[in-house]
Amino acid sequence: MTETATQETPAAAATGKARVATIWLEGCSGCHMSFLDLDERLLDLAGMIEMVYGPLVDIKQYPDAVDVCLIEGAVATDEDVLKCRKIRAHTKLVIALGDCAVTGNVPSMRNPFELAAVYDRAYVENAQLNKQRPTLKLPVLLDRVRPVHEVIKVDIFVPGCPPPADAIYFVVTELLAGRTPDPSLVTRFGK
Amino acid sequence: MPREIVIDPVTRIEGHARITLKMDDNGGVSDAMFHVTQFRGFEKFCEGRPLTEMPALMARTCGICPVSHLVTASKACDALLAVEIPPTADKLRRVLNLAQIIQSHALSFFHLSSPDFLLGMDSDPAKRNVFGLAEVNPGMARDGIRLRQIGQTIIELLGGKKIHPSWTVPGGVNEPLSAEKHAKIVAMLPEALDIARRTINWFKRSMDGFSEEAASFANFPTLFMGLVDAKGSLEHYDGFIRICDSRGLVVQDMIPGEKYADIIGEAVESFSFMKFPYYKPMGYPQGIYRVGPLARLNICDQCGTPVADQELAEFKQLQRGAVLSSFHYHYARLIEIIYGIEYIQRMMADPDILSTHVRSRARPNRREGIGVAEAPRGILIHHYKIDENGLVTWGNLVIATGHNNLAMNRGVLQVARRFVDGNKLQEGMLNRVEAVIRCYDPCLSCATHALGQMPLRIELVSPSGEVLDEISRGA
Numbered sequence: 001m002t003e004t005a006t007q008e009t010p011a012a013a014a015t016g017k018a019r020v021a022t023i024w025l026e027g028c029s030g031c032h033m034s035f036l037d038l039d040e041r042l043l044d045l046a047g048m049i050e051m052v053y054g055p056l057v058d059i060k061q062y063p064d065a066v067d068v069c070l071i072e073g074a075v076a077t078d079e080d081v082l083k084c085r086k087i088r089a090h091t092k093l094v095i096a097l098g099d100c101a102v103t104g105n106v107p108s109m110r111n112p113f114e115l116a117a118v119y120d121r122a123y124v125e126n127a128q129l130n131k132q133r134p135t136l137k138l139p140v141l142l143d144r145v146r147p148v149h150e151v152i153k154v155d156i157f158v159p160g161c162p163p164p165a166d167a168i169y170f171v172v173t174e175l176l177a178g179r180t181p182d183p184s185l186v187t188r189f190g191k
Numbered sequence: 192m193p194r195e196i197v198i199d200p201v202t203r204i205e206g207h208a209r210i211t212l213k214m215d216d217n218g219g220v221s222d223a224m225f226h227v228t229q230f231r232g233f234e235k236f237c238e239g240r241p242l243t244e245m246p247a248l249m250a251r252t253c254g255i256c257p258v259s260h261l262v263t264a265s266k267a268c269d270a271l272l273a274v275e276i277p278p279t280a281d282k283l284r285r286v287l288n289l290a291q292i293i294q295s296h297a298l299s300f301f302h303l304s305s306p307d308f309l310l311g312m313d314s315d316p317a318k319r320n321v322f323g324l325a326e327v328n329p330g331m332a333r334d335g336i337r338l339r340q341i342g343q344t345i346i347e348l349l350g351g352k353k354i355h356p357s358w359t360v361p362g363g364v365n366e367p368l369s370a371e372k373h374a375k376i377v378a379m380l381p382e383a384l385d386i387a388r389r390t391i392n393w394f395k396r397s398m399d400g401f402s403e404e405a406a407s408f409a410n411f412p413t414l415f416m417g418l419v420d421a422k423g424s425l426e427h428y429d430g431f432i433r434i435c436d437s438r439g440l441v442v443q444d445m446i447p448g449e450k451y452a453d454i455i456g457e458a459v460e461s462f463s464f465m466k467f468p469y470y471k472p473m474g475y476p477q478g479i480y481r482v483g484p485l486a487r488l489n490i491c492d493q494c495g496t497p498v499a500d501q502e503l504a505e506f507k508q509l510q511r512g513a514v515l516s517s518f519h520y521h522y523a524r525l526i527e528i529i530y531g532i533e534y535i536q537r538m539m540a541d542p543d544i545l546s547t548h549v550r551s552r553a554r555p556n557r558r559e560g561i562g563v564a565e566a567p568r569g570i571l572i573h574h575y576k577i578d579e580n581g582l583v584t585w586g587n588l589v590i591a592t593g594h595n596n597l598a599m600n601r602g603v604l605q606v607a608r609r610f611v612d613g614n615k616l617q618e619g620m621l622n623r624v625e626a627v628i629r630c631y632d633p634c635l636s637c638a639t640h641a642l643g644q645m646p647l648r649i650e651l652v653s654p655s656g657e658v659l660d661e662i663s664r665g666a
């Protein structure tokens with residue numbers, strides 16, 4: 001794993017920087033916010049990595065030859081499954097970032113309920129007009145929300161809700177240094 | 192031949208929102224649909240959980256404004272316990288809530304929107320992010336990062352964690368403020384105020400360059416809704432709901448939060464997981480209203496702190512009556528940041544703030560409780576019912592961004608009408624559509640495109656599925 005993390009891609013060779021992507025699936029964005037809590041260390045990181053995809057930057061397509069992808073959130077819809085597969089196919093190291101990605105966490109709390117009852121609460125019981133289940137050009141919810149590793153292979157798990165900024169920094173900088181980080185040193189579930 | 196244009200924030204790989212524009216027979220745009228594509232089910236899966244779990248659980252609806260959900264859920268739980276929380280707990284919760292408004296507004300202004308102001312709406316998309324900002328104006332990037340950090344650090348000092356603290360609880364807060372932490376908070380505030388004043392001065396000087404945006408960005412009459420205190424001042428934690436019209440006249444005032452269902456209805460549209468709240472007395476969709484920083488400044492009589500009040504007086508000069516252009520959400524955010532810092536300074540100067548009596552204890556005394564507060568993006572409502580054991584049986588959440596749903600759809604339509612011409616999609620359209628949405632700083636439970644630029648692809652599609660035109664922004 002260490003080798004693949006540091007092995008140069010043509011694009012990385014061009015800039016000398018590691019190509020990093022981030023993505024949000026079924027999460028609250030808190031894991032991305034924790035990444036932003038790196039504060040001025042963000043500017044230092046900008047010299048070492050190239051953000052090639054994700055809500056933090058403006059690139060429209062998941063690119064080829066991504067070195068590391070940090071995934072926030074669980075897998076909750078048909079579209080999430082497709083996104084995961086695409087990421088896996090184009091990424092060397094996939095990191096499950098935060099409890100939602102690692103275990104399903106809060107989003108998976110809907111699993112014991114019938115999907116119809118979950119929809120009905122929001123769009124029938126708690127609505128006054130046009131009661132209906134929205135479907136037009138919208139993703140289809142899976143019956144059961146799943147952690148990322150049930151859909152694709154995950155290389156590194158970083159628990160926490162969210163993982164603290166220091167833990168994210170540790171994982172990313174270890175990878176940049178060509179080492180395989182052990183996130184259990186700096187995180188705990190639910191923290 | 193009616194056609195549709197679909198704007199998809201990418202090729203399937205990202206995005207919890209997309210846009211469809213419907214064309215009429217004459218090639219004009221007849222309708223805009225802003226699809227929110229994430230649905231999570233909190234209102235259902237809270238069922239069976241003890242009420243004491245609600246604040247920490249509901250905070251997980253949003254990682255950008257978790258404190259708003261934490262505080263609002265705690266207020267709903269106070270109502271279930273039927274307790275009055277200690278005065279110091281009330282003040283501490285206010286400080287926490289305002290610290291979050293500071294950090295969230297800083298994120299919206301500096302990290303997300305300032306690249307548009309500094310680099311221009313049509314600049315290279317690869318540079319239009321916080322890293323690009325750092326290259327062209329490192330001072331401003333550092334200011335933004337620092338201001339957000341100060342807000343986050345106050346949250347951490349009070350709640351033990353920057354994101355998802357679980358410090359506010361039913362009946363108050365679970366730990367008093369120590370003298371040491373108090374001193375740390377006080378020490379950061381002057382720097383925060385300096386940054387905020389420097390930024391608002393810069394923004395006011397730069398605003399002339401954006402007169403076209405100000406004139407055309409979701410600039411239409413609507414109602415405005417938000418909280419004010421008993422004196423009509425800006426309020427973020429408690430108080431009463433006030434509604435003003437586009438002339439700035441009060442339509443309804445002094446409505447207690449618990450009565451929200453009398454004035455707010457929620458409609459469903461088949462194309463979005465986000466519901467469409469409307470002002471009930473005017474019906475749907477005529478009862479369109481806006482919430483958030485612009486609405487709060489439009490409805491309040493004064494801020495109640497000195498520097499913010501000077502700024503408010505200037506802000507109100509922009510337009511007679513209410514300030515209507517959604518472009519001015521940005522300006523309003525900066526004024527609220529100043530207010531937040533000044534208000535926290537005032538709270539910190541109150542000797543009572545170090546009192547150790549910060550929690551009232553009781554068992555559940557009521558079966559139904561409602562909490563209302565102002566989140567960064569607008570008024571937020573949590574409503575729970577419990578059984579005799581204190582287990583939740585039902586929940587309803589009316590989320591800040593949701594209130595602006597009708598207005599966001601209308602704003603997109605307004606821009607699309609200017610930038611779609613027959614079968615052709617004009618270049619400027621992508622940035623404009625995105626920028627209009629960004630004015631509202633939408634926090635769609637995922638907020639994918641609230642952060643950074645929204646990667647967009649627009650397709651003009653005929654009924655048979657044939658792609659007539661295509662345009663995309665990015666690499």
Ligand code: SF4
Binds near residue numbers: 161
């Ligand atoms: S792990 Fe926690 S912080 Fe991260 S997305 Fe899930 S709920 Fe939000």
